[in-house]
Amino acid sequence: xxxxxxxxxxxxxxxxxxxxxxxxxxxxxxxxxxxxxxxxxxxxxxxxxxxxxxxxxxxxxxxxxxxxxxxxxxxxxxxxxxxxxxxxxxxxxxxxxxxxxxxxxxxxxxxxxxxxxxxxxxxxxxxxxxxxxxxxxxxxxxxxxxxxxxxxxxxxxxxxxxxxxxxxxxxxxxxxxxxxxxxxxxxxxxxxxxxxxxxxxxxxxxxxxxxxxxxxxxxxxxxxxxxxxxxxxxxxxxxxxxxxxxxxxxxxxxxxxxxxxxxxxxxxxxxxxxxxxxxxxxxxxxxxxxxxxxxxxxxxxxxxxxxxxxxxxxxxxxxxxxxxxxxxxxxxxxxx
Numbered sequence: 001x002x003x004x005x006x007x008x009x010x011x012x013x014x015x016x017x018x019x020x021x022x023x024x025x026x027x028x029x030x031x032x033x034x035x036x037x038x039x040x041x042x043x044x045x046x047x048x049x050x051x052x053x054x055x056x057x058x059x060x061x062x063x064x065x066x067x068x069x070x071x072x073x074x075x076x077x078x079x080x081x082x083x084x085x086x087x088x089x090x091x092x093x094x095x096x097x098x099x100x101x102x103x104x105x106x107x108x109x110x111x112x113x114x115x116x117x118x119x120x121x122x123x124x125x126x127x128x129x130x131x132x133x134x135x136x137x138x139x140x141x142x143x144x145x146x147x148x149x150x151x152x153x154x155x156x157x158x159x160x161x162x163x164x165x166x167x168x169x170x171x172x173x174x175x176x177x178x179x180x181x182x183x184x185x186x187x188x189x190x191x192x193x194x195x196x197x198x199x200x201x202x203x204x205x206x207x208x209x210x211x212x213x214x215x216x217x218x219x220x221x222x223x224x225x226x227x228x229x230x231x232x233x234x235x236x237x238x239x240x241x242x243x244x245x246x247x248x249x250x251x252x253x254x255x256x257x258x259x260x261x262x263x264x265x266x267x268x269x270x271x272x273x274x275x276x277x278x279x280x281x282x283x284x285x286x287x288x289x290x291x292x293x294x295x296x297x298x299x300x301x302x303x304x305x306x307x308x309x310x311x312x313x314x315x316x317x318x319x320x321x322x323x324x325x326x327x328x329x330x331x332x333x334x335x336x
Contacts, residue, residue, distance in 0.1 A: 007212065054213070060233040105170060122172060169186075273296050
């Protein structure tokens with residue numbers, strides 16, 4: 001019997017009406033009587049399914065529709081059309097049973113009380129979610145130990161560093177043991193050490209507790225470390241849904257050949273073999289079509305005295321960046 005996905009999205013769409021404000025005093029007066037609007041399609045008929053226990057990366061440039069999607073899946077906003085079920089619930093119906101079973105962390109927004117010690121905000125969440133004293137003590141103790149912030153429980157939130165605050169944000173989101181957790185840029189603005197600490201915590205928590213995570217991030221280290229599967233969204237549409245390691249084969253048309261020559265060569269001599277992306281004799285890097293790679297390697301070996309030759313795929317960051325910059329075939333907005 002097929003197990004139903006914990007998150008199921010079908011043709012989900014979100015549109016906004018945006019007022020077009022014209023410059024000048026006269027246009028401002030006219031705007032009191034007649035206003036012109038445009039329809040902005042933030043999310044366009046996206047569909048995907050996520051199984052329980054998966055940790056999925058949700059990628060896209062700024063304005064691609066990532067946060068809008070997470071807000072719909074958490075019930076914060078209503079979709080224009082389409083369907084979604086999370087743990088069997090329709091998110092925007094906002095039933096208490098649903099709200100008790102998901103967590104949301106937004107790297108650019110705080111849920112902790114700024115002027116209170118972190119422990120006070122955690123106690124507030126304990127009461128809101130009806131967590132028992134016994135469970136609260138056990139869960140907070142485990143999470144605080146994992147994140148190594150025992151000494152900071154009594155510190156006022158405003159006095160914590162950004163990395164320390166984010167650790168407490170994670171604890172607040174996980175305090176009620178949610179089955180589904182949305183992480184929207186949890187490492188944004190953090191230093192390298194804090195980013196690594198947050199990644200290690202998320203990875204260990206997911207492995208031990210089996211919670212389902214959707215992670216958005218602009219840092220490829222976050223995605224490559226934590227996620228086997230990624231969903232790429234651009235211009236409100238899903239451009240890719242599959243394994244991270246398969247992106248190279250699907251979207252890259254190139255290979256990079258690194259050559260270490262045993263003889264002196266000029267740039268003019270290597271130009272005919274491919275696009276020269278680096279020329280620092282005796283080492284040269286060529287970008288060539290994937291389908292031509294074997295033939296060109298053989299030609300180079302026949303033409304020059306080569307000490308070493310390596311063939312690599314382009315960096316995954318470069319490939320994903322190209323997907324981000326693809327232009328949508330549809331108009332992003334239309335006047336209403």
